[in-house]
Structures are given as structure tokens and as C-alpha cells.
Amino acid sequence: MGFILWIIIGVVAGAIAHRVLNSRGGFLGSLIVGLVGALLGGELAHMFRLNVTGGPLDQLVVATLGAILFLFLWKKLFS
Template identity: 80%
Template sequence: MSVVFWIIIGLVAGAVAHRVLNSRGGFLGSLVVGLVGALVGGELAHLFRLNVTGGMLDQLVISTLGAILFLFVWKKVFG
């Protein structure tokens, strides 16, 4: 996958996570949350042995769920 693809997925996942949890985050914040969420979601999918084919929609869903989980935990720990 290209770097541009991961940036786009990260931005979308981060923006959705910020919207779902009603938090603030600009361009860079959404990108970081989305990329960390992709790592978290990917590890959880691997841990639970989910059959993810690697398509764009699969990666977007996994990244978004991981970003929501990451942002939720971040807000609970750091206020």
C-alpha cells in the first residue's frame, strides 16, 4: 500500500473517531488518531483472528474502530 493511501485512511478514521466521541482535533490530530487506530485495530483483528481480506473498506472499518477505541481510552486516561 502506498503512503498516500494510509494517510487518507488515517484521516478518515481519525475524523470519524473525533466525530463519534465529540472531541476536538485538527488535520494533524485526526491523522495521528487514525494511524494509531489502524495499528490498534489491526492488532485486535489479528488477536481475534478476524478474516480481513485487506480491501479498502475492511481497512477503513478496522482503522475507524481502532481509532474510536484509542481515542476513548486516551480521553479516559488523560481527561
């Protein structure tokens, strides 16, 4: 169940990031952006010693913020 929840959170976070930054991305694009964002957001939260070990809502917020940061940097570097 944990893996499936991770996929769902990744897709939702990626879709939110695409919407916030007004970029295009289908299911696979949202999944990739969301999962990379979740990893990035988790690392940043760990570096800043933020306690976000709560439930799925905390994970979604961290993944979404990471996905927005990742997509922003991606667009700046490659557009």
C-alpha cells in the same frame, strides 16, 4: 500509492473517531488518532483472527474502530 492510501484512511478514521466521541482535533490530530487506531485495530483483528485483508473499505472499518477505541481510552486516561 499504498503509503498515500494509508494516510488517507488514517485521516478519515481519525476524523470519524473525533466526530463519534465529540472531541476536537484538526488534520494532524485526526491523522495521529487514525494511524494509531489503524495499528491498534489491525493488532486486535489479528489477535481475534479476523479476516480483514480485503480492500480499503475493510481497512477503513478496522482503522475507525481502532481509532474510536484509542481516543476513548485516551480521553478516559488523560481527561
